[in-house]
Amino acid sequence: MTTEPANPWLSWSYVQDNWADISEALGQHITLTVQAVLIALCLALPLAVLAHGRPRVAGTVLGIAGILYTIPSLALFAVLAPFTGIGRTTVLIGLVAYALLVLVRNILVGLEGVDPEVRDAARGLGYGRARMLLRVELPNALPSVIVGIRLATVTTVALVTIGVVVGYGGLGQLMYRGFNSSYRAEIVTATLLTLAIALAADLLVMLLGRLATPWARTGRAA
Amino acid sequence: MSEGNILEQAFRWLNDPLNWQGPDGIVALTGEHLGMSAVAVLIAAVIALPLGVWLGHRRRGGTLTVVAANTSRALPTFALLLIFASTSIGFGNRPTVLAAAVFAIPPILTNAWTGMLEVDADTRDAARGMGMSAARSVALVELPLALPLIAAGLRTATVQVIATVPLAGLVGGGGLGPIIITGLATRRFGEVVAGGVLVALLCVLAETVLSIGQRLLTPGPVRALAKA
Numbered sequence: 001m002t003t004e005p006a007n008p009w010l011s012w013s014y015v016q017d018n019w020a021d022i023s024e025a026l027g028q029h030i031t032l033t034v035q036a037v038l039i040a041l042c043l044a045l046p047l048a049v050l051a052h053g054r055p056r057v058a059g060t061v062l063g064i065a066g067i068l069y070t071i072p073s074l075a076l077f078a079v080l081a082p083f084t085g086i087g088r089t090t091v092l093i094g095l096v097a098y099a100l101l102v103l104v105r106n107i108l109v110g111l112e113g114v115d116p117e118v119r120d121a122a123r124g125l126g127y128g129r130a131r132m133l134l135r136v137e138l139p140n141a142l143p144s145v146i147v148g149i150r151l152a153t154v155t156t157v158a159l160v161t162i163g164v165v166v167g168y169g170g171l172g173q174l175m176y177r178g179f180n181s182s183y184r185a186e187i188v189t190a191t192l193l194t195l196a197i198a199l200a201a202d203l204l205v206m207l208l209g210r211l212a213t214p215w216a217r218t219g220r221a222a
Numbered sequence: 223m224s225e226g227n228i229l230e231q232a233f234r235w236l237n238d239p240l241n242w243q244g245p246d247g248i249v250a251l252t253g254e255h256l257g258m259s260a261v262a263v264l265i266a267a268v269i270a271l272p273l274g275v276w277l278g279h280r281r282r283g284g285t286l287t288v289v290a291a292n293t294s295r296a297l298p299t300f301a302l303l304l305i306f307a308s309t310s311i312g313f314g315n316r317p318t319v320l321a322a323a324v325f326a327i328p329p330i331l332t333n334a335w336t337g338m339l340e341v342d343a344d345t346r347d348a349a350r351g352m353g354m355s356a357a358r359s360v361a362l363v364e365l366p367l368a369l370p371l372i373a374a375g376l377r378t379a380t381v382q383v384i385a386t387v388p389l390a391g392l393v394g395g396g397g398l399g400p401i402i403i404t405g406l407a408t409r410r411f412g413e414v415v416a417g418g419v420l421v422a423l424l425c426v427l428a429e430t431v432l433s434i435g436q437r438l439l440t441p442g443p444v445r446a447l448a449k450a
Contacts, residue, residue: 067426070381070422070425070426071385071421072384072385072386072388072421073385074385074388074389074391074399074418074421075385075388075402075417075418075422076422078406078414078415078418079415079419081406081414082412083228151295154292154295155295157296158296158298158299159298161298161301162298162300162389165402165403165406166406172298172301175301175304176304178304179304179308182308184308187304187308188305191297191301191305194296194297194301195296195297198295202296
């Protein structure tokens with residue numbers, strides 16, 4: 001306690017000495033994020049497709065999603081913990097719940113935003129319900145879907161840290177440990193790494209989105 | 223521990239009048255929670271509203287608002303809270319209120335900015351053409367038209383803040399958060415569920431009250447405009 005000045009905000013030696021811990025937390029953070037977004041996407045697509053074209057169902061789904069979204073993450077993890085236990089599953093369920101809301105809303109907006117004339121043209125060409133969805137509506141909704149995935153991913157990266165209350169917070173774990181032992185370098189390193197993951201994930205999804213929508217780059221303005 | 227058991231515990235805890243009264247009772251803690259949230263939103267509004275209105279009026283600052291919105295999504299409030307609590311700001315309510323305020327700035331800023339930006343250029347020209355000064359045009363014409371979006375931003379920010387303030391429980395602060403944190407630490411899961419439900423209810427309640435307030439505050443003609 002006497003070595004007050006030796007508590008810097010940034011310290012390279014901290015990173016070197018604790019690389020094992022850091023890489024483990026980093027791995028946990030990334031796998032939790034990827035799993036949560038993928039699971040949420042698998043659930044959100046059919047939900048949005050189901051709600052699409054049925055205003056009453058869409059209204060209900062979005063209403064429930066809106067209410068769920070107002071529930072604080074800490075409270076959600078806390079309420080889940082007694083039933084699903086302290087650990088990874090609880091965090092994952094909470095993360096999926098939040099990502100789901102963002103994704104359903106964006107996919108739905110994308111599907112509803114498809115130009116009616118495009119839809120009419122496809123119907124005129126004899127497209128049935130399923131083929132219309134797969135060949136016309138979903139590709140047209142793709143830009144909005146990608147925006148949704150980017151939003152959900154970045155939000156999830158930040159949200160993982162709260163998982164610390166049930167023992168699975170990824171880099172949040174390091175932040176809280178650093179806080180409890182007033183080790184500033186640990187808090188700041190974990191924070192910067194969280195931001196880095198968010199940034200990298202955002203760029204990655206954006207690039208994947210560009211690859212998936214080659215038409216958006218060329219003839220959009222025309 | 224069976225599931226019914228925990229719900230029963232939560233129900234019993236919520237039904238115990240002793241848990242509602244006194245300085246550590248639910249009533250007092252809810253009051254503290256709302257007070258902390260109000261201060262956080264106020265700080266954020268004092269910073270973000272004039273800035274957003276001014277930038278929107280001048281039709282500038284698009285990059286700033288986009289950057290603010292994006293970083294806020296990526297930067298964990300939890301990290302900010304711990305960093306604040308590790309400085310001379312200290313433990314307790316103060317770092318929580320500050321972290322929540324930082325978190326609340328982007329929605330207020332972007333909405334105020336968008337609201338002002340979306341005011342019809344012809345309307346602005348008409349106001350100036352009638353001899354209004356820039357300040358009068360902002361106060362009497364542009365602000366009322368931007369009000370629905372500004373109010374929506376404040377609403378989002380408030381609900382987010384109420385949902386964020388429970389993190390105070392992790393740094394020795396007050397409000398409803400400590401019920402959850404203490405419950406987790408002592409493995410009294412009934413209390414954890416009860417605390418979580420209380421916070422969630424408060425969020426839904428705030429959302430409802432504010433949406434009604436927003437409708438009442440929106441000037442009649444603007445409301446009619448939004449419907450058309």
